[in-house]
Structure formats: C-alpha cells, structure tokens
Amino acid sequence: MPIDLRSDTVTKPTPAMRRAMAEADVGDDVLDGDPTVRRLEARVAELLGMERALFFPSGTMANQTGVWLLSRPGTEVLLDAGAHIIHYEYAGAAALSGVQVRPVQGSGPVMDAAALRAAIRPRSPFTLSATLVCLENTHNGAGGKVIPLAEMRALSSVAREHGLHVHLDGARLWNASVASGTSLADFASCATTVMVSFSKGLGAPVGAALAGSRALLEEGWTVRKRLGGGMRQSGILAAAALHALDTQLPRLADDHAHAAEFARLVDGAGGACVVPPETNIVMIDLPGDKDAAAVVSAAAAAGVLVSLWSRTRIRAVFHRDVDAAMTRTAGETMARVLEHA
Numbered sequence: 001m002p003i004d005l006r007s008d009t010v011t012k013p014t015p016a017m018r019r020a021m022a023e024a025d026v027g028d029d030v031l032d033g034d035p036t037v038r039r040l041e042a043r044v045a046e047l048l049g050m051e052r053a054l055f056f057p058s059g060t061m062a063n064q065t066g067v068w069l070l071s072r073p074g075t076e077v078l079l080d081a082g083a084h085i086i087h088y089e090y091a092g093a094a095a096l097s098g099v100q101v102r103p104v105q106g107s108g109p110v111m112d113a114a115a116l117r118a119a120i121r122p123r124s125p126f127t128l129s130a131t132l133v134c135l136e137n138t139h140n141g142a143g144g145k146v147i148p149l150a151e152m153r154a155l156s157s158v159a160r161e162h163g164l165h166v167h168l169d170g171a172r173l174w175n176a177s178v179a180s181g182t183s184l185a186d187f188a189s190c191a192t193t194v195m196v197s198f199s200k201g202l203g204a205p206v207g208a209a210l211a212g213s214r215a216l217l218e219e220g221w222t223v224r225k226r227l228g229g230g231m232r233q234s235g236i237l238a239a240a241a242l243h244a245l246d247t248q249l250p251r252l253a254d255d256h257a258h259a260a261e262f263a264r265l266v267d268g269a270g271g272a273c274v275v276p277p278e279t280n281i282v283m284i285d286l287p288g289d290k291d292a293a294a295v296v297s298a299a300a301a302a303g304v305l306v307s308l309w310s311r312t313r314i315r316a317v318f319h320r321d322v323d324a325a326m327t328r329t330a331g332e333t334m335a336r337v338l339e340h341a
C-alpha cells in the first residue's frame with residue numbers, strides 16, 4: 001500500500017466512527033430536525049463562541065454561503081491572493097453571489113493588515129466598493145501556516161474600521177488552535193461567520209459547519225437549501241463529526257510532529273527547499289532544473305503519494321492514517337527521489 005500524503009481528506013472512517021454513525025439517532029433535518037445534527041451544531045457553536053452553527057455537506061458550500069450572506073452583488077470581496085475561495089471553488093463567489101474577488105498580496109506569505117488597508121479603495125463615485133474580507137486559517141496554500149491571533153485581530157479591525165464583514169475559512173482552524181494554543185473562540189471572534197471542516201484532519205467522511213449569529217444563520221438555512229444542501233437523516237454524518245471532535249482534536253499535534261519530521265528528512269535533498277511546517281502541511285519547493293510533475297510520478301512509483309501544487313512546488317499532508325514509522329519511510333523515500341530527480 002502506498003503512503004498517501006496527497007491530502008488530509010484521504011482518511012477512512014475508523015470502525016468506532018462507523019459504529020457511532022450506525023447507531024446515530026436521526027430525523028428529517030429539512031422537515032422537523034435531526035437530533036444528532038442539532039447536537040453537533042450546538043457543540044460547534046459553543047466551541048467557536050458563536051450563537052449558532054449550521055451543518056453543511058462541504059466546506060465549499062459553507063464558504064459560499066458565508067460569502068452570500070455577507071456580501072452584496074456588484075461589490076468586491078478582498079482576500080489573500082492564495083485563498084482557497086479564489087483558486088479551488090470554481091469562481092463560486094462570482095457565479096453565485098455576483099461579487100468580484102480581489103486578490104491581495106501581503107508583504108509576507110499571506111495578506112497582512114497593512115496590505116489589506118492599502119487594498120481598500122477610498123469611497124468614490126467612480127469605483128466599486130468592498131463589502132467583505134475573507135481570511136483563511138490555517139492557510140492551505142501557504143503550507144498550513146497559522147495566522148497568529150494578533151494578526152487576525154489587526155486584519156479584522158482594518159475590515160471593521162471600513163464597515164466590512166469578515167468571513168473566516170477555518171477548514172483547518174482546529175490545527176491553528178492546537179499549534180498556537182489560541183482558543184477556537186478567540187480566532188472566531190475576529191469574524192462575522194466562520195467555516196470549520198470535519199473531513200480534513202478530524203477524519204470524518206463528510207461535512208463542515210458555518211457559525212455566526214442566530215439571525216444570519218436563519219438566512220443561512222435558506223441559502224443552504226437553495227444551494228441543494230438540505231440533508232435529511234444527516235445525523236448519520238453528524239455522528240461521525242461528533243465522534244471526530246471527541247477523539248481526533250487532541251491527536252492533531254501528532255500530525256504536526258510528523259510533518260516536522262518529514263520536513264527535516266526532505267529539506268535540502270537534491271536542492272529542494274522545504275517551507276518549515278507550522279501544522280500538518282509540508283510544501284517542498286524544487287530548484288529550477290527539476291520537474292515537479294516528474295518528481296510526483298517518481299515518488300508514486302516508489303510508494304509515496306504527494307500532490308503537485310505548482311510547476312515548482314509539491315505538497316505533502318499528514319493525517320490520522322500516517323504514523324511515525326510511515327512518516328520516516330515517506331521522508332527517506334522522498335529524499336531519495338529528490339536526489340535522483
């Protein structure tokens with residue numbers, strides 16, 4: 001069996017998780033409610049310090065609902081140039097909410113408060129205005145980078161100073177919280193709506209949540225239904241997410257340690273330069289004479305699956321189904337492949 005480091009979404013539900021799913025108490029969540037979904041939503045709202053949370057089939061749908069709720073058609077949404085919402089959601093913000101996304105380049109690896117401030121246009125009769133800022137924490141494209149609380153607060157106050165809402169794509173906010181020791185609620189207090197995912201490091205098969213005020217999420221229920229996200233006996237899925245919160249949150253630090261060990265084994269091999277990982281994602285930058293696609297294929301042939309991030313960058317992600325011994329094997333194999341590429 002190859003060691004699969006393509007994403008933290010490749011995990012399979014454990015037997016205990018499958019049992020929790022099979023035994024879930026369920027109802028029709030579109031008609032009159034599913035008790036397990038209610039439990040999950042209450043748990044997430046409490047963890048994030050928000051009034052209410054709503055269960056979604058995917059992070060993409062929850063992000064797009066956040067954009068829909070907080071923006072206005074014909075205005076712009078400001079976000080980091082490498083944001084998931086820009087690159088991997090099929091222009092959903094434009095297609096569904098009728099907004100223009102404007103990528104903002106920070107002076108470092110991600111958009112900072114100064115760059116955001118500079119990107120906000122002065123009010124004028126000749127240019128469009130912004131309604132929303134989207135943040136991402138951890139930041140996937142920047143290699144699972146944690147945006148520290150102080151920076152999140154600075155970004156949020158620039159947005160609020162200008163009357164803009166903030167949506168937080170927190171697909172991996174769990175990892176940010178574990179790595180930094182900052183509570184989920186402190187991170188969430190920087191945003192109007194927050195998306196968290198259960199199908200990444202937490203290892204559930206499906207699902208995300210969008211949290212915010214009761215009034216906003218009331219409207220969010222309608223938007224989710226319009227997007228086709230009304231789910232019936234979804235307690236079967238919510239049970240997996242609840243089980244993941246109980247059993248996987250404390251385990252995420254292991255993934256971070258495995259990522260650090262892999263980075264140590266690979267950095268410098270064949271001239272490769274590894275972005276020092278802060279959480280579970282390792283980005284490997286190749287020197288100009290190496291072909292990243294060829295390296296990905298050679299690694300797969302040697303039993304390690306990684307993903308092609310760009311022409312010069314490879315991504316490896318650590319998750320529940322990769323232990324310390326597999327990490328060592330994967331790191332040594334990858335280093336060998338890089339030396340010979």
Ligand SMILES: Cc1ncc(COP(=O)(O)O)c(C=O)c1O
Binds near residue numbers: 061084171172199207
């Ligand atoms: C940062 C980030 N946001 C959003 C998503 C979307 O989540 P989903 O795959 O559940 O739609 C992902 C998925 O990889 C992600 O990495």
